[in-house]
Amino acid sequence: MADATLLSQIKDFSNRADPYPLYARLRQTPVSCQNDGGQIDGASGDKARGVWVAASHDAVMRLQNDPRLSVETQPPTKRPSTGNPVTDYLVNPVKNRITDSHQPFLFRDPPAHDLLRAATVHQFTPARVQAMRARSERLVSEMLDRKVGSHEIDIVADLAYPLPVAVICELFGVPEGDEANFHDWSSQLATAVEPGVVVSEETRIENARTFDAISDYLADLVAEKRRQPRDDLLSGLANHATPDGYRMGDLDLISTAILILVAGHETAVNLIGNAWLTLMRHPDELERLRAEPGRAPRVVEEVMRYDPPVQLVSRKTLSAIDIAGTTIPEGEAVVLMLAAGNRDPAAFPDPDRFDPDRVGTRHLGFGGGLHYCVGAPLGRFEAEAALTALARRLKAPRLIEDPPPYRRPATLRGPERLRVEIEEVR
Template identity: 40%
Template structure:
C-alpha cells in the first residue's frame, strides 16, 4: 500500500504515475481519491484527475464539451497550448490520420468507413482461427513446462491474429510489436525526450512499411483487411492513403497492446486468488463473464485523457476551457457505488458495466476482437496447463497509462 499524505494544496501526493510502487498498487490511492477528492488538480502534468465512475462515464460521453483533440475547434495558440515540437510532426501526422485522436465530423466519417470492414460478425467469424492459434500456443507452452507466459502466449496470439487479418507477411511480423511499443510511449505522462524521439522514429518506419504494403494491395488486392479498407466506399467516399495508413497503425497498436497486458494482469490476479482460479477450472462456462471481470479488476489502460472544449463543473469544481482531464478508468472500475465489493474478484459478476473499453463515440472498435482473443487464450491454457502456477512475483513495466507486466514466469 502506498501511503497517502496531504500536500500543501490539500491534494494527495500518493498519486505518482512514475512510481513503481504506485504502478504496482494504485487501488488504495484511487479509493482515497474517490472518497476525499474525486476531482483533484495534479500539478506535475497540469491535469484534473477524475476518479469516480459516474463522472468518468458522463465525461466520456460528453463529446460536445470534451474531446480527444481540440484542433477541430481551435489552433494550439487559440486554445492556450504550446504547439507540439516540430520533430514530433511525423508521429502526429500518422496518428491523426486515424480515428483515435480526432473528433466529429472527421471521426464520424472514419469510423463509418472502417466499421464497414471491421464488423462484430467478421470478428466472430475469426473465432475458429483464433482458437486454433491459441491452442497451438498453449500446447507448445505446456509441453515445454512453462516459461514466460507473456512472451510465449500473451504476445504471439493477438499479434498473429491482427497481422493475419491485415495481411502482414509472416516474415515481417516480428517488426510489429517493437514499433507498437515504441509508439505507445508517446502517450505516457510527460514522456522523456528520448522516448518521444523513439516514438517518432517508430511511427515513420511503421507508416513507410504500411504505405508500401498498401500500394501493393491496391494493385493486387487480396483477401485481407488492408485490401478491404483500400476499396470500401460510402456514397463514393473512400479512405485516403494517409487515412488507410493511420487506420492500420491504430488497428495494429490497439489490436494487441491492451490484450497482451490484460492477459498478463488477469493471470496474475487469478494466481493471487487461488480459490477463484479453481472455480474457473471447475466451471469453464464462466469464461465470458470471467473475462469481463478480469478486465474490470485490473484495467490494462488505467487512464484516458480528454481536452475541455467548453468549461465544465464536476462536484462543484469549475474546470475551464483549455484544461485537460485525466479520466481514471482503473479507479472508476473499482467504484463501490457501481460495483458491490469492488476489490473482490468475482468471475460471475453480473451486471458488470466496466469502462475498460471506454464509452461514447470513442468506445473501442476492437472490443469484440479483444473479448474473443481473451476467451480463447484462457480456454486453451486452462485445458493445456491445468496445474499452471507462478514461479516468482512479476514486475510491472514502468508505464502507467498502458499498464502491464514485464513478464510472468510460470511452471506447469
C-alpha cells in the same frame, strides 16, 4: 479535498504493481485538480497548471459522454533534429504537419472522428471477427504446443505478447515473414499514448524513427492492397467505401492501421496478463474455469472491471464544465481514471472482490461514448481463447513472482513478465 500529489504517485513506477489504494483516495473527491509532476498533455504544457482528474464511476461516465471534452490532446509533432538542414527545415516540418493533420481517430473529434470510425467499423464485419475467434483458438493451441515438455512458461512472452500481433497481422494481410517487425513497432509506439509523461529525448527520437518506419511499410502494403485486393481488413479499408460513400485516403488509412496495431496489441497483451494473474491469485475461480470453460466470457468481463488493461485516458475541455460540485475551466487537461471508477463502491457492491458472477455491470474497461473500443469483440475472443486453454492445459501452475515485474506505462498497465512454474503442458 484530494491530495494534489495523487496523480504523481500513480505515475510513479514504484506504485505500478498496485495503484488501487491510490485510486480509492482519489475517489474521496470525485473530481479534483492534481499536480501531475510534469508537463501536461493536452493543454498548454504549462507546468504551473494542474490536471483535472475524474475518479468516481459517475463522474467518468458523465464526462466520457460530454461533447465539451475533446480527445485532441496530442502535443504538436516535433521530429528530432538530424543536423541536416534540408531534413530539419524542409522535410521534417512537412512530415510534422501531415502527422498532426492525420492523427488516428482515437485522437480526433467529430466530424473527422465519425467518418474514420464508421469506415473502420464497416470493415470489422461479423464474419471477419468470427473468423478471428477461431484463428485465436488455433494460435493459442500452437503456442502452448511449443511449451510441451517445459516446466516453466512466461504467460506474457510465450502467449499474451505474440497472440494479438499474430491476429492483427492476419487481419491486415501482412506477409508472415514481416510479423516480427510489428512486435517491435507496437511496443515502442505504446509509449506515445501515455498522458502527462515527459518523454526522454532518446525515446522521442526512437518514436519518430519507429513511426516513420511503420508508416513507410504500411504505405507500401496499402499500395499492394489497392493493386491486388484480398479478403482482409486493410484491403477493405483501401478499396471500399462506407454506405454513405466515404473512403479513407492513404494517410488516414495508415494512421488507422497504426491505431489498430498499437491499441489492439497492447491492450490485449495486458488483458491476458492481468486476467491470468488474477486467476492465479484466485485459485477457486481458476478451478471453476477449468471445470466450466463456458465461464470464460464472465471472467474476461470481470477482469475488464477489476483490473483493466487501460487504466486512464486523457481529454481536454472545450468549454467550462460544472460537475461534482466543482467547475473545470475551458482549455484544461482532464484525466478520466477508468480503473478508479471500476472500483467505485457507489457503482459496484464489494468492488475490490473479484467476482465473475456479478450482474448488471457497467464497467469502464472499454471506454464509452463516441470512443468505445472498436476492437472490443476481438479482444474478448483473444482473452477467452487464452484463458480457457491455459486453464485446461497447464497442470499445477504456480506463480514464480508475485507481484510480477510490470511494464513501465501507467496508462496501458500490465505485467512485463508472468512466469509460472508447471508440472507439464498437457
